[in-house]
Amino acid sequence: MITVEHLTKCYGDFMAVSDLSFEIDEGHVYGFLGPNGAGKSTTMNIMTGCLSATEGHIRINGYDIFEEPEQAKKTIGYLPEQPPLYMNETPAEYLRFVGEAKGLKGEKLKRQIEEVASQTKIEHVMDRLISTLSKGYRQRVGIAQALLGNPKVIILDEPTVGLDPIQIIEIRDLIKQLGENHTVILSSHILSEVQAICEKVLIISKGKLVAFDRPENLEKLLLSSNGISFTAEASREETEEILNEVDRITKWDVETQEDMLTVVTIKTDSKDMRDICRQIFFAFANHKIAVLEMASKKANLEDVFIELTEGESGVGEE
Numbered sequence: 001m002i003t004v005e006h007l008t009k010c011y012g013d014f015m016a017v018s019d020l021s022f023e024i025d026e027g028h029v030y031g032f033l034g035p036n037g038a039g040k041s042t043t044m045n046i047m048t049g050c051l052s053a054t055e056g057h058i059r060i061n062g063y064d065i066f067e068e069p070e071q072a073k074k075t076i077g078y079l080p081e082q083p084p085l086y087m088n089e090t091p092a093e094y095l096r097f098v099g100e101a102k103g104l105k106g107e108k109l110k111r112q113i114e115e116v117a118s119q120t121k122i123e124h125v126m127d128r129l130i131s132t133l134s135k136g137y138r139q140r141v142g143i144a145q146a147l148l149g150n151p152k153v154i155i156l157d158e159p160t161v162g163l164d165p166i167q168i169i170e171i172r173d174l175i176k177q178l179g180e181n182h183t184v185i186l187s188s189h190i191l192s193e194v195q196a197i198c199e200k201v202l203i204i205s206k207g208k209l210v211a212f213d214r215p216e217n218l219e220k221l222l223l224s225s226n227g228i229s230f231t232a233e234a235s236r237e238e239t240e241e242i243l244n245e246v247d248r249i250t251k252w253d254v255e256t257q258e259d260m261l262t263v264v265t266i267k268t269d270s271k272d273m274r275d276i277c278r279q280i281f282f283a284f285a286n287h288k289i290a291v292l293e294m295a296s297k298k299a300n301l302e303d304v305f306i307e308l309t310e311g312e313s314g315v316g317e318e
Contacts, residue, residue: 083142
């Protein structure tokens, strides 16, 4: 469906995107992650034909976005982070304008406006000025315009930013529904949102692709998946001294320390988690110090993101 080959974008001496390559299949919801300045929005703007590239190729449904822009853009629906809405128009007027710009006419235009209004659940606000709508409904109108023309690919840049919790849940449910009939690419800073919605995740850092897989597979690959959290009835100093006696611990972090109770999270390069738990238990027992709680700590998408993008400054073009 989408092929990105050796994509590079430079702003003077600054390289926003560096030799980026990946392929996206039809009919899935993809998450597109990266810190501020990683090149997410730049890449999405190039994919939609809104921005030129310094080098590389992008093919959408077989059409080169640079050499065959008209055919390629017909297969894309795009919602930028700031929806391009006209506040002095109603959703009905705005969608009619967008539909005509996309080449829709007559009954076909009328039918598609009715369909996208139903999909996004904005039928009852179609005759109200967009300026009077809540941000959640404005986002729905923005998604509705992206759906006009029945594009195969829907690209959404931060679709839930600034929404309240109820609006976020509603937009998430809508995106899941869109994924049943479209290929959806979703950019978001809310990692729990990506984990809940997306079947596959792309992570870029400093303009380069650093991961592309299902969220659960990325979690399994991380060292942080081999983690243990425990609470010891000891001071911080005593806890750290005892942990120095345990083999195969690569890192530990003291989460809290209060009233002779220390909560610690450790990482280990050992695949035998039971053996590490046993070593920790007996190391503290030998010092007659009780371990009150102990549990394995599973990595999540936030752990993946932090580990793969750690050290990125986030300065520069997005």
